Amino acid sequence: MSKWKNFIKGIVKENPVFVLVLGTCPTLAVTTSVINALGMGAAAAVVLLGSNIAISALRNIIPDKVRIPAYIVIIASFVTVVEMIMHAYIPDLYSALGVYLALIVVNCIILGRAEMYANKNTVVDSAIDALGMGVGFTLALFLMSTIREVFGSGSFCGITIPFISEYKISILTDAPGGFLVFGILIAAVNYFTDGKGVKKKNFGCVGCPSAAACKQLGCTGEGDVANV
């Protein structure tokens, strides 16, 4: 497909959070404030870009049997580098994101794109795919965190909004609020795409490295590539 289409698909048609339903853990955990969400999105995008390029460049050299451990090492190295840079230059964001920064390593989006795209396509295509997915992920996080922060804490990027902050619904910044906002947003995606948007009806398994394992458990999503 054309380079532009490749980039765009990660933002809308195959948005990793709302369509492929991958990487749900950080989505729910760090979207309590917009700044944290943008920081996480940027970090994940950088790791995704780096690992896609590296894995695509090495795709003919890594033997198939040790594929997954090799990807994990590459991704973990990028995550460690990003962690260290954040720790040095943006320590507040580093401590706000906490353990979820290290958990980018097992983020299904990154392993999933490596497995589904980077090991079959050229470096340039993989880089564009990574950029698209990274932007899509960040936008999705931005959307969720805006809702949760504006209506949950009455602020935006830390700046209190005068009227709304008196009627804030604090539950939205807590754990249940995360589940609820995510559920409502996916329902919205379903509504606006007539049910064809979200690719996994039961739970997104497209590109998830555990798809084969899920299949053994008889988990059948509908209409997705892994036929899980």
Place this chain on the structure above:
Amino acid sequence: MFKSLLIVLMTAVLVNNYVLKQFLGICPFLGVSKKLDQAVGMGVSVTFVMLMATAVTYPIQTFLLAPFGLEYLQTIVFILVIASLVQLVEIVLKKYIPALSRSLGVYLPLITTNCAVLGVTLNNVSDGYDFVTSMVSSLGCGLGFLLAMVLFAGVRSRLEEANPPKAFQGLPIILTAASIVSLSFMGFDGIIENLFS
């Protein structure tokens, strides 16, 4: 000493429940909680892997990484250790305890790249627990996961008979139900300190 361990255990199970509070291990939680026997199998496997992972990563952190100033390798080392450990366990189970392998083994690949296991090992380090407390905390996290899975399996069996609006069918209504279960667990906040005093 025993009391502080009990507090750590109960905190991990109820107050800081890994799935419902800290959003770790969401993928298996939403994917495998449909049937009760699968939910139990998954929960037990996760507990098992968490305990093993802590038992292995704690000595590595204390005797290998910290003394030589190699803490920055923590992420890479931990995830590799966990991945290889699970592979090893799968092979060992298949060969020596085939019955257990048949019932739990199928969940093991799912757990390898799961946030919950890596999360518990990293949290134990950052919380500064000693070995026994780390093991107890991992046991608690695993049991908390099991508890959440079992409860949610029950909720989902009711969801089967429900008839939500079309846009909500499938994932959205499951997430909404999860939010309500999570809300109920918030009721446990603050009881732990007073539970054993």
